[in-house]
Amino acid sequence: MPIDAATALAAPPHVRELAWDHKDVQLYHLGIGAGRPATDPRELRYTLESRLHVLPSFATVAGGGPPGVIGALSRPGVDVDLDRVLHGGQRLLTHRPVPVCGRASAASRVVAVYDKGTAAVLVLRTDVTDADGPLWTDEAEIFVRGEGGWGGERGPSGRPAPPPDTEPDRVAELPVREDQALLYRLCGDWNPLHADPDFAARAGFERPVLHGLCTYGATLKSVVDTLLDGDVTRVREYRARFAGVAYPGETLRVRMWRPVVPDGGGSVRVAVSAVERDDAPVLADTVVRYG
Numbered sequence: 001m002p003i004d005a006a007t008a009l010a011a012p013p014h015v016r017e018l019a020w021d022h023k024d025v026q027l028y029h030l031g032i033g034a035g036r037p038a039t040d041p042r043e044l045r046y047t048l049e050s051r052l053h054v055l056p057s058f059a060t061v062a063g064g065g066p067p068g069v070i071g072a073l074s075r076p077g078v079d080v081d082l083d084r085v086l087h088g089g090q091r092l093l094t095h096r097p098v099p100v101c102g103r104a105s106a107a108s109r110v111v112a113v114y115d116k117g118t119a120a121v122l123v124l125r126t127d128v129t130d131a132d133g134p135l136w137t138d139e140a141e142i143f144v145r146g147e148g149g150w151g152g153e154r155g156p157s158g159r160p161a162p163p164p165d166t167e168p169d170r171v172a173e174l175p176v177r178e179d180q181a182l183l184y185r186l187c188g189d190w191n192p193l194h195a196d197p198d199f200a201a202r203a204g205f206e207r208p209v210l211h212g213l214c215t216y217g218a219t220l221k222s223v224v225d226t227l228l229d230g231d232v233t234r235v236r237e238y239r240a241r242f243a244g245v246a247y248p249g250e251t252l253r254v255r256m257w258r259p260v261v262p263d264g265g266g267s268v269r270v271a272v273s274a275v276e277r278d279d280a281p282v283l284a285d286t287v288v289r290y291g
Helices: 005-010 022-031 041-047 056-060 068-074 180-187 197-202 212-227
Strands: 014-020 085-094 102-115 119-130 133-145 170-175 235-242 251-257 266-274 280-290
Touching (some): 005 102, 022 041, 022 056, 056 212, 068 102, 068 119, 170 212, 180 212, 212 251, 212 280
Antiparallel strands (some): 085 133, 235 280, 266 280
16 A cells, blocks of 8 residues: 555654755745735835745745655655645644744654545644754645545544634735746745646646645735734744645635634634635635734
8 A cells, every 4th residue: 555554653753954044035935925016115024135024834945845745755654646645734833933044953754644535644743943942833734645445544524614604804815926836836846736737737737736835825924914914923823724726827815804812812714715716715724823
């Protein structure tokens, strides 16, 4: 069987060293659509090195190298084809603000393998620490088509919860550039699904799709800019399920609801859809928790 759950779960963490500087941060911010308008002071905090603030979702690309979705495929007990793999969801827990320049150690391991019958789901957790202690923890859910059916634990339901039935507190629309996926690839995710029409067709898509983590970052930026006064340091946790794809050239509609939580912070419930496809879901079960 291409996925050996017992072997994958028993494997020791894979440890690698990360290093990044302001150029990596600026490239990431441009990759998720920052810098429009180019001279807007609210955008310069993402693009100008003398004012630079780091959006926490930069953690998903910090240090370069393959993203968790691809990195998980090289773990012991996992042997699957890339064109059968989809990114199912992402969760980020921030322990401290991400510095503009940094060096850190990232320890990754598969912490769960679920049998969905017609597919398998891997959960890859990465804990990142620097000289001052924990920086962030992220978890990637990797959906592998055709690899279920061995009788393992099914795990949590994969059905996205519906958005609240009340009017959102705020709505933002984010135009996606035609070349956005090509630009975002420079952050380290070279999966041809996002650039090669033939590869995308073999994977069942009409054309190359936008990276899920690009949408993930653009959505967090929208929430921070719209509801958190642009203060990236307030983000404590961010999670999302990839409910559908976005295509370069589309417009993303980001709907935000802001219930108050009792610990003195707050949370934002978010739903993201593709405007041109009758609001087809793109991100679901999306929550930003802030302090």
